[in-house]
Amino acid sequence: MELHNIWFVLIAVLWTGYFFLEGFDFGVGVLTKVLARDRSERRVLINTIGPVWDGNEVWLLTAGGATFAAFPDWYATLFSGFYLPLLIILVCLIVRGVAFEYRAKRPEEHWQRNWEHAIFWTSLLPAFLWGVIFANIVYGVRIGPDKEYAGSFFDLLNTHAILGGLVTLTLFTFHGAVFTALKTVGDIRIRARRLATTLGLVTAALTLVFLSWTQSHSGDAKSFAAMTVAVLALVAALGANMAGREGWSFAFSGVTIAATVAMLFLALFPDVMPSSLDPEWSLTVTNTSSSPYTLKIMTWLAAIATPVVLLYQGWTYWVFRKRIGTQHIAEPVHH
Amino acid sequence: MEIALAPETLARWQFGITTVYHFLFVPLTISLAALVAGLQAAWVRTNKEKYLRATKFWGKLFLINIAMGVVTGILQEFQFGMNWSDYSRFVGDVFGAPLAFEALIAFFFESTFIGLWIFGWDKLPQKIHLACIWMVAIGTVLSAYFILAANSWMQHPVGYRINEEAGRAELTDFWQVLTQNTAVAQFFHTITAAFLTGAAFMVGIAAYHLLRRKHIPVMRTSLRLGLVTMVVSGLLVVVSGDRLAKIMYDQQPMKMAAAEALWDTEGPAPFSLFAIGDVDRGHNRVAIEVPGVLSFLAHDNFSDPVPGINDTNEAMQEKYGPGDYRPNIPVAYWSFRWMIGFGMVSFGLGVIGLWLTRKRRWLSERLRTGEDEVPRLALTKDGELGPKLTTWYWRAAVLTLGFPLIASSWGWIFTEMGRQPWVVYGVLPTSSAVSPSVSQGEVITSMTVYTLLYAALAVIEVKLLVKYVKAGPPELTEADLNPPTRIGGDDTDPDRPMAFSY
Numbered sequence: 001m002e003l004h005n006i007w008f009v010l011i012a013v014l015w016t017g018y019f020f021l022e023g024f025d026f027g028v029g030v031l032t033k034v035l036a037r038d039r040s041e042r043r044v045l046i047n048t049i050g051p052v053w054d055g056n057e058v059w060l061l062t063a064g065g066a067t068f069a070a071f072p073d074w075y076a077t078l079f080s081g082f083y084l085p086l087l088i089i090l091v092c093l094i095v096r097g098v099a100f101e102y103r104a105k106r107p108e109e110h111w112q113r114n115w116e117h118a119i120f121w122t123s124l125l126p127a128f129l130w131g132v133i134f135a136n137i138v139y140g141v142r143i144g145p146d147k148e149y150a151g152s153f154f155d156l157l158n159t160h161a162i163l164g165g166l167v168t169l170t171l172f173t174f175h176g177a178v179f180t181a182l183k184t185v186g187d188i189r190i191r192a193r194r195l196a197t198t199l200g201l202v203t204a205a206l207t208l209v210f211l212s213w214t215q216s217h218s219g220d221a222k223s224f225a226a227m228t229v230a231v232l233a234l235v236a237a238l239g240a241n242m243a244g245r246e247g248w249s250f251a252f253s254g255v256t257i258a259a260t261v262a263m264l265f266l267a268l269f270p271d272v273m274p275s276s277l278d279p280e281w282s283l284t285v286t287n288t289s290s291s292p293y294t295l296k297i298m299t300w301l302a303a304i305a306t307p308v309v310l311l312y313q314g315w316t317y318w319v320f321r322k323r324i325g326t327q328h329i330a331e332p333v334h335h
Numbered sequence: 336m337e338i339a340l341a342p343e344t345l346a347r348w349q350f351g352i353t354t355v356y357h358f359l360f361v362p363l364t365i366s367l368a369a370l371v372a373g374l375q376a377a378w379v380r381t382n383k384e385k386y387l388r389a390t391k392f393w394g395k396l397f398l399i400n401i402a403m404g405v406v407t408g409i410l411q412e413f414q415f416g417m418n419w420s421d422y423s424r425f426v427g428d429v430f431g432a433p434l435a436f437e438a439l440i441a442f443f444f445e446s447t448f449i450g451l452w453i454f455g456w457d458k459l460p461q462k463i464h465l466a467c468i469w470m471v472a473i474g475t476v477l478s479a480y481f482i483l484a485a486n487s488w489m490q491h492p493v494g495y496r497i498n499e500e501a502g503r504a505e506l507t508d509f510w511q512v513l514t515q516n517t518a519v520a521q522f523f524h525t526i527t528a529a530f531l532t533g534a535a536f537m538v539g540i541a542a543y544h545l546l547r548r549k550h551i552p553v554m555r556t557s558l559r560l561g562l563v564t565m566v567v568s569g570l571l572v573v574v575s576g577d578r579l580a581k582i583m584y585d586q587q588p589m590k591m592a593a594a595e596a597l598w599d600t601e602g603p604a605p606f607s608l609f610a611i612g613d614v615d616r617g618h619n620r621v622a623i624e625v626p627g628v629l630s631f632l633a634h635d636n637f638s639d640p641v642p643g644i645n646d647t648n649e650a651m652q653e654k655y656g657p658g659d660y661r662p663n664i665p666v667a668y669w670s671f672r673w674m675i676g677f678g679m680v681s682f683g684l685g686v687i688g689l690w691l692t693r694k695r696r697w698l699s700e701r702l703r704t705g706e707d708e709v710p711r712l713a714l715t716k717d718g719e720l721g722p723k724l725t726t727w728y729w730r731a732a733v734l735t736l737g738f739p740l741i742a743s744s745w746g747w748i749f750t751e752m753g754r755q756p757w758v759v760y761g762v763l764p765t766s767s768a769v770s771p772s773v774s775q776g777e778v779i780t781s782m783t784v785y786t787l788l789y790a791a792l793a794v795i796e797v798k799l800l801v802k803y804v805k806a807g808p809p810e811l812t813e814a815d816l817n818p819p820t821r822i823g824g825d826d827t828d829p830d831r832p833m834a835f836s837y
Contacts, residue, residue: 065435068412072428075416079416101402
C-alpha cells in the first residue's frame, strides 16, 4: 500500500480514537443535565471521566497535527473552510477544559452550578458540530480550482449535515450513558442503563437514515459493509445493555463508533474532500499529501509511538477501573 | 482604516494576542511541573511533612495554571489552518512533522500522566505516583522542544528544498530541522527563562507569606528552592541568550540591527542604551551608546563590523527583489530592551536573595534561627539587614514575581516581529501566508470572541490563584500521610471517599 493511503487509514484511526474516547466523555458531559438528579450525582458523573478526559482530547490534537503533516492541503482547506463551526468547537473545548479543572476549586454551590452548565453546553455543541463537519466532508462542499472552500457558513448547515450532527450527538450520548452504567454503582447505574435503552433506539433510527443517505450518495461495497457492521453493533449494544451486560454494551457502542467512522472514510476514499462544484477540483489523497520522505518519517513515528501511547493510556483505565457512586464523593472541603 | 482591518493585519493581531496569552501559562507550567516533582521527590525520600505540604500547595497552583496552558494551546494548533491556510499549504510538509511529533510524543504523555497524578494519590504506590509528575515534567519539556524546533525553522529554514512544481517547501532532512543550532539555542534560552519564571513566582509567593510570618517552614524551603533555581536559571538565560544573539547576527542580521537601532554598518559597533530614531530617514535623533560592546556581543571581539539596517535592507533588496525588508524598528528595539531589563531585574533580585540567605555558618550566633522562624536576611558576617530592609526585600520579591513573564512576552514579540516581513525567513513573506477564503468578518468575529473569552478567563484564573495563594499550604490529614497504598494494605473499605474528586 502506498504511504499516502496508509496515512489516510491512520488519520481515520486517529479520528476513531478521538470519537470513541472523547465520544463517551462528551456523552457524560451531556448526561450531567439529563441523568443526574442532584449535586452529588453530577459529581459522580464528572468523576467517572475526571482522570481520562484530558488524555482523550489529545487524540484530536494528534489527528489535527497528523493531517497538517501528512495532508497539508486537506488541513488548510478544512480548517479555513469550516471556520465558524471550528471556532465554536475550539471555544467549547477551551471552556470545557477549564470547567473540569476549576469547578472543584471553590466550594460554593453557584460557582459549581455555573461550571456544570458550561460542561453540559460545551459537551453538547462539539458532539453535534463534529457530525455536521464530517457529514459535509463526505457529502462534498463547494471547493474551487484553487483548493479553497468557496461556500459560506450557511452552506454547511444543510439537511444531511444537520442529520449527521444529530447522529454524533445521540450516538455519543448513548455511548456516554453505557459508559456511565459501566462505571457507576447504585441508583445512577440503573437509571443510566434505562436511559441508554431509550437513547439507543433514537440513535439507531437516526444512524440508519443518515448512513443510508450517505451510502446512496457516495458509498461503495466496502462502505456498505462498514455501515452494516455499525448498525448491527448498535443493535448488539442495545441488546447487551438491556441484558445488563454493561461491559459488552460499551464494547459494542465503541464498535458502532469505529464502524461509523470507517464507513464515512470508506465512502470518502480516494477523495479527502470532494468538490460539489466539479469532481476535477476534489481534494484527494494524492493531490493533498506530503512528500514521500515526510510520510516515511511520520510512519516511523506512528509505528513506534502509537503502541506506547495505547499502553499507558490503557493502563490509566486499569488504574481507575473501580466503579464509583455517591458514597465515594467526599463532602466539599471548605477553605 | 482599511489597511488596519485587512485580514492579514487582523490575523497577525490574533496570532499575537493568542500566542502571548498562551505563553503566560507555558513557562510556569514547564518550571512548576519540575519544581513540584522535585518537592514531591524530597518528601518521598525524607518523609518530612513540610515537603508534602509544599508539594500540595505548589501542585494546586500548578494545576490552576496548566489548565489554562492546555486549553489555550489547542487553539494554537488549529490557528495555522484557520487563519494561515496558505502558510500551511506551503510549509506543511516541513512544519507539520514537528507538530505531529509534539502531539504524539509529548501531549499524550503530559495529559495522561497529569490525570494519573491528580486522581492517583491513593490509587498508586507512592513511587509510581511520584513518577507520574516527573512524566508530566518531561512531557512539558519535550513539547517545548518540538514546538521550538518548528519555530526555529521559521527563523532559519534548513533541511528542505523548494518544489517548484508543487509550489511548496519539502522536507529533505528532518534530523537537521530538529538539531540545527537555532533550535538548540532557542530551546535552552526558552527553557532556562521558563525556570526563571517559575522561580520568581515561587520566591514572590514565599516572600508574601514570610512577610506575614505565616507557614514558615514550608515557605522557607520554597524560598530557598526558588532562589537557587532563580540564580542558576538566570545565569543560563544570560549564557544561552548571548549564544542565541550571536546566531541571530549570523542568520537574521536585520533583526539584530533593528534590536540595536544600528542604521549603518559600523566596526567597532557600539551598544545602544537609549535611542530615538527617525525611521523614514534611517538614522537616530538621540542615541546613548557604549562603544565596541555590540561588536563584542556579535563576534566576541571589540572591533569587528556589525551590519546596519540600511545596508542590510539594500543587500536584501538585491537578493529578494525590491521592497522594504525592515521590521517595525521601534518595536524591535524596545521589546529587546524590555526583555533583557525585566529578566535582569529578576535575576539580580535572585542573586541578592541567595546571598542574603546563604548558609547559616556565615551568620553570627544571634542570627541563627530555628526551623520555625522567619529567616532574617544577613548582609555581613556579623550584621544583618534591619527589619525594615528585610521587609523591603520581601516586598520587592512580591512585586517582581511576574517580571520574567513580562520578559518572555517581550522576547516573543521581538522574535516574531523582528522576523517580519517574513513568516519563513527569506522564503515566504507573511503577506502570502494568510487564508484567502476567510473573510474579514470571520477574523473579526473570532478575534472578538477569543479576546473576550481570554479576558474573562484571566479574571477567573487570577482570582483563583490569589485565593489559593492566600489560603497557603493545606493542613495534612491522616489520609494524606498514610494513604492506603502506603501502608500496604489493599483498599479494605469499598465505600471510602476518593482522595481527590472534582
